[in-house]
Amino acid sequence: MLEKGGELPIAVDSISMSPCAQKGDKYLFIAADGDIEVGDIVLVEGEKRAITHRVVRVSGKGLLLKGDIRPDDDGFFAGREIIAVCSAIVSGEEPRLLREDREKRVGRVTAFISLWHGRLFRLTGSSGNCLSRLAFVPFHYWHWLLLSLIYRRRSV
Numbered sequence: 001m002l003e004k005g006g007e008l009p010i011a012v013d014s015i016s017m018s019p020c021a022q023k024g025d026k027y028l029f030i031a032a033d034g035d036i037e038v039g040d041i042v043l044v045e046g047e048k049r050a051i052t053h054r055v056v057r058v059s060g061k062g063l064l065l066k067g068d069i070r071p072d073d074d075g076f077f078a079g080r081e082i083i084a085v086c087s088a089i090v091s092g093e094e095p096r097l098l099r100e101d102r103e104k105r106v107g108r109v110t111a112f113i114s115l116w117h118g119r120l121f122r123l124t125g126s127s128g129n130c131l132s133r134l135a136f137v138p139f140h141y142w143h144w145l146l147l148s149l150i151y152r153r154r155s156v
Helices: 101-123 130-150
Strands: 007-011 027-031 041-045 049-060 062-066 074-077 080-092 092-095
Touching: 007 080, 027 041, 041 062, 041 130, 049 101, 101 130
Parallel strands: none
Antiparallel strands: 007 027, 027 080, 041 049, 041 080, 049 062, 062 074, 080 092
């Protein structure tokens, strides 16, 4: 367990949080203080491995997690299953501090876009026929383009 005041650096090793976090970037995690919100990036222990994804919904079922670019979600996790919350993403020299108001708002917008991306994916039939999947393709690229514009590398 991560001690209060400690930091846990974890290298980004997948594209599921792209374009927010790219391979080669580094997450900096701090202990979860119980105040997890929509838009936060959290670390949880999954069935096979640790998962670092964004909270896209909070409900009585728990916290719904999803990678920003992934069409499907990870399911709900109880608050007690959260190991840590991401405080910053380091790209090169400059960290992007995610706990600041502006970055929290960007995280909430990203969560909203990502949640609807997943809903449209399910609506078109994730295992459906080829035509319904083709209807999803333009929205998938629009989703990626919008997130790319939001997460242009910008100074803190």
